Structure formats: C-alpha cells, structure tokens
Amino acid sequence: MALQPMTSSIVSFALSLMLFSSMQFFKVQLASSEIFTILGGFMGSVLFVLLLTGFNNLENALLDDYFQAKIFPEIILTLGCALMSSAMVHRVCVTVCFCFSLMHLYFVNRVSAGMYNAPVDTPVIKQKSKKRKH
Numbered sequence: 001m002a003l004q005p006m007t008s009s010i011v012s013f014a015l016s017l018m019l020f021s022s023m024q025f026f027k028v029q030l031a032s033s034e035i036f037t038i039l040g041g042f043m044g045s046v047l048f049v050l051l052l053t054g055f056n057n058l059e060n061a062l063l064d065d066y067f068q069a070k071i072f073p074e075i076i077l078t079l080g081c082a083l084m085s086s087a088m089v090h091r092v093c094v095t096v097c098f099c100f101s102l103m104h105l106y107f108v109n110r111v112s113a114g115m116y117n118a119p120v121d122t123p124v125i126k127q128k129s130k131k132r133k134h
Helices: 005-025 034-062 071-087 091-116
Strands: none
Touching: 005 034, 005 071, 034 071, 034 091, 071 091
C-alpha cells in the first residue's frame, strides 16, 4: 500500500538523513579500500534516489498531485547534494555515485513510464486492393 505524498516525503527525507549520517560515520572505513569506495558511491546514489523521491513527493503534496520531476531544478539539485555527500567520503565515490545515479534515474524513469503512461493504440490502416474489374 502506497503512502500519502506528505508521509512518503517525510519518510524519504528521514531515510536520506540516516544514510548521509552513516556515510559520514563510516567515512574512514569507506575510503579504506577499493570495494568500500565503490560501496560509498553506491550509497550516494541511493541517497540521490531518496532525495529525489522526497523532493518530488513534497512538491506533489504542496503543489499538485500530478506534478512531475524535471531535470532542472529537481534532478540537478538532488544529484548535486548526493555528489557532494559522496565527495565528503572520497573523491572516487563521486564518479561511482554519478554512474550509479544515472542508472537509478534510468530505471526509475522506466518504472514510472510503465505505471503512469497510458498505452497508445496504433491505428490500423487498411489498404484497398487495386484489382481491376473487367
């Protein structure tokens, strides 16, 4: 069962705050090896999805139910926040976060298109046969 937009926004912002604080708490461990650096970038991309969800649901609750996230300001702002939080961990985490965030954005867009776009019926055009009658 889906939450109301305001409740979903609060939950998403709370989860993003917990994820950001855990990234800062484990900063030394995340920067210690290559695999943990990749994990730090992945955590940053999850932070991007949570921030985007919270920001968009807040706009839905305050403005309109059918408000859609645009590239500017929603995606650019939340991606910038996620990249900055990843940069506080390690500089390689920024690149990994950017790559994973683009993948997450692609799949969120596919799921959203499958849920909310109406199927388009293609018109069938019948061609007349050009038979000559004698």
